[in-house]
Amino acid sequence: MTPPSPQPGRNHQAPRGTRDFYPIEMARRLWLEDKWRRTATRHGFDEISGPTFEHLDLYTVKSGEGIVSELFSFTREGGETAYALRPEFTPTLARMVAAKANALPKPIKWHSIGPYFRAERPQRGRLREFTQWNVDIIGNYAYEADPQALSQLGVESDAEIIACCIDALRAFGLTSEMVRVRLSDRRVLDAFLSTHGVIDDQSAKVISLLDARAKIGEEDYKRALSEMNIAPDVALGIDRLIAAFVQPEIRPAGVYSSVDVALQPYLDPLAVLWNHLRDLDALEWCSMDFSIVRGLAYYTGTVFEVHETGGKERAIAGGGRYDNLVELFGGPPTPAVGFAMGDVVIALVLQDKGLMPSDDAIARDMGLAPDVFVIASEEAADVLLRPVLAHLRRAGLHARRSYKSTRNVGKLLGEASKANARYALILKPDGQAELKDMGVQGGEPRKLQSPSGAEAVAAWAAEHIPKA
């Protein structure tokens, strides 16, 4: 039971790539999370959550053994079961849906906010621990279950997911000039390559190359294509396909007459999606971009990424359709679409654009500013201080006090002002009290004249302090 002896000077730090959130950083994080939560709620998504760690095979089943080096994995001492800190939410979500697939009315609309982990080298915009918002729609809409409408399967939910993502960007004060939602459907490129005899592994390699293109540069990209024996006219065709669909409108036919038949089944739903996005007031934020690939192997259709238009940061958000995942985890075949937004990149973008509110504004916004700062002007008023604080707090008010030894009311009002308190309550030795509106310059304080007990003083103050 003896406490260990102090080791002054020994320094302990947060693990590399993780963060300590002191009050100001924490208020910003809570503000971000609040915008996410309110946006999801407005759009009809219910919040859920899963464990912070999962069985390791939840990730290897989906992504292969290669993912293990990107995970923090562990076993319990003396135990055999391998666990991993979750790098993303989707496998947990698919597992939760699979476990109750028949009991859950469809479509399922869920969102989740929590910590995620990557065992990689930390970089700008990419930490080892970060907070992520996940928003997903799982299962068919009844009126889309018609097999005749197969080509439009899921377009309604694709549009809702994208509109929800855009509404969050709006809630942060971003505009469609500052950020861009770039949309693609992997199957378009797949179909295009297939009509040129590029299939299976070779097709996958070309798509991976496209994903890496911006990073490796044009020269390496072209060399790699030619090493794979991709004909120059196919390479040119990819570029023309990408270029032709950048404009925010879909041309359902006639652009590539030779491959129309192959692309049509994927271009038609994109045209419908475009109309839905227009209906949902989201279209001006969106561009088609078939070079968007997304790294995760489980995407099966629409994919999208949100980028700052200056190209300065990593993707702000990303998502897509993953129709096979619930089945992979033991559930019935269940279409699904969703996206994730991390806290790190969005905060960098907001700071860069001057859109991160001031600390005072966040404190007000989040209801963190004290309602009242209680001051005992003389020692004889100290007897009231604690009981008045207790009664104010029980009345639901955020009440603070000074812990300084000074009795100088001017200095104490300065402390109240620095704490952003809305009102100051000055207790007098005779049981009287004064209530001062801290937002009113030179205003006369409201005075309680008749000497009263602590409970009456607190009730009087609570009555005269309007709701924040």
Add this chain to the structure above:
Amino acid sequence: MTPPSPQPGRNHQAPRGTRDFYPIEMARRLWLEDKWRRTATRHGFDEISGPTFEHLDLYTVKSGEGIVSELFSFTREGGETAYALRPEFTPTLARMVAAKANALPKPIKWHSIGPYFRAERPQRGRLREFTQWNVDIIGNYAYEADPQALSQLGVESDAEIIACCIDALRAFGLTSEMVRVRLSDRRVLDAFLSTHGVIDDQSAKVISLLDARAKIGEEDYKRALSEMNIAPDVALGIDRLIAAFVQPEIRPAGVYSSVDVALQPYLDPLAVLWNHLRDLDALEWCSMDFSIVRGLAYYTGTVFEVHETGGKERAIAGGGRYDNLVELFGGPPTPAVGFAMGDVVIALVLQDKGLMPSDDAIARDMGLAPDVFVIASEEAADVLLRPVLAHLRRAGLHARRSYKSTRNVGKLLGEASKANARYALILKPDGQAELKDMGVQGGEPRKLQSPSGAEAVAAWAAEHIPKA
């Protein structure tokens, strides 16, 4: 890029001792966390947060190597640094304070809500992952820094911490009949044992035995004492000491004349603490109980535990004074006191007492009930559905729709009611609309007569739906 093939029937589950939070469980969790957050804010605590995992030595420095078996610990693949999922918050807090000790005005009043982990066998009330609320006051109050007042050091913050804990219990609807805050100061028992020649390791063993007493039973407790050669009159003295102070008042002198001098330095501050708790309207919840020991080695003074009075569950909350911990992590000598409350036991107690609100009440309380449920009564009104939803949501309303294929307005109103929607907005094919208050039985809907566009319909509806 090829998605892995499905493995239907293969079942994945959450790791043992962790939880999946579906929407209803998540709403309860958010409700609990909201009560914690609001209570801490009312009492003037700022929220902070730290990493979910720390360097392993943050825990071994404090608790010795013995703690490793209770931790989930790991290294990065190919890395050498050992990490552990945090089992508690206090070491992170002490590290954060030590890192900025000189820059932070004292006293520091912080709270934190987040996930914690134990690698032990899960039991009732004790899971491998749980949410915990930590509330701490660190550093002296200016007027207590007077060395003359050394014996009262920290009593003011001890009282504030306990009052905050009790206010949270009140916020959950608990009463002082249902739960009890049991207070102790280890140094009283230490001093008592010391006057009887029981010191150092032997004293620590006796105190450990007291901690285990309820679990091992009276017989084993007494046998163990006698095996340690503790004289029967000392054992009797311990019991008399514990019995004498159960009543909620402190007798500062005269109870044990022979040991008064030794106990006095610790009993005096407890008498002051008792008065402070009375001032803070918290006394009726508290009892002195010198048998309360708390397992953690770092407590240096006051300790307390909150228990359901029926004795059915584990401790609801626990805390105490840990004056050496900031120094242990490289900061200056800094007194500190705090407590933690986990989500698991409090939820069991609330359920047992019938105090967990209904799902509907929680949805209303947390602002999760839809403001409006939008219905397209005929196919011709579908063109309005998406734009009206988008405009309602941009106006800040929580707006939902049906995804069923039925056009039966009665059925759709039933769905709106089941979703707890406050209003239903029925769109007509001619651009007219009706707004129905779902809380008013048989009430006439308000009608928008002049045909309008989606934006005008949404603005009209938003204007006529009062704030929740």
